[in-house]
Amino acid sequence: MRFQLCIALLIGFTAFYSCTQSTKKSEVKPETLFAQDADDWITGGDADWKFVDGELIGSLDSGSGFVMTKKSYKNFELTLEFNPDSTVNSGVYLRCKNVEISATDCYEINIWDLHPNQDNRTGAVVTRATPLNKVETLNKWNTYKIRCEDRRIQAWIDNVQTADLQDSQLSEGYIALQAAVGGEIRFRNVQVQPFQPGESK
DSSP states (O other): HHHHHHHHHHHHHHHHHHHHHHHHHHHHEEEESSSSSSSSSSEEEEEEEEEETTTEEEEESEEEEEEEESOOOOOOEEEEEEOSSOOOOOEEEESSSSSSSTTTTTEEEEEEESSSSSSGGTTTTTTTTTOOOOOOOOOSOOOEEEETTEHHHHHHHHEEEEEEEEESOSSBBEEEEEEEEEEEEEEEEEEEEOOTTOOOO
């Protein structure tokens, strides 16, 4: 009888602990990035950035520019919507070591359907991984979901997986969005959800 009581108490404690942990996870809300009038991000480079109807629009005639978080992120899921024109070179930069963007010191998840080297087209991790699938994104709204968990970097465009990279070079850093070469890129609904390794997707 005493043994059965101990088992019952153990089961009850396990269920309570699991429920508590699930509640804690669900209470962690995503963070909105690059919000209008927020002071937790910066701009750099040549692009002009403005808000129109809740959209963050980057435009330029030449050169390169970016917006970047002031906060550093390690393990997270990033979701956003993007709408590129046919001339702009854009991208999402992850775990940037410094307050600058590069394919060396950041993971660059590209937005450039017409890249001269199609190994680095939209969906690629530039210089590190070619796209697993080709997704056309020009002149329409698309979704990006990007997940960074320890050394694994995964990306999906419109629910089609384009990247699944194992790389340990960059473990933590800033998040940035790019506008380069010339043209216009629009972003909206940019959110990041930090998590602990091993949490379910």
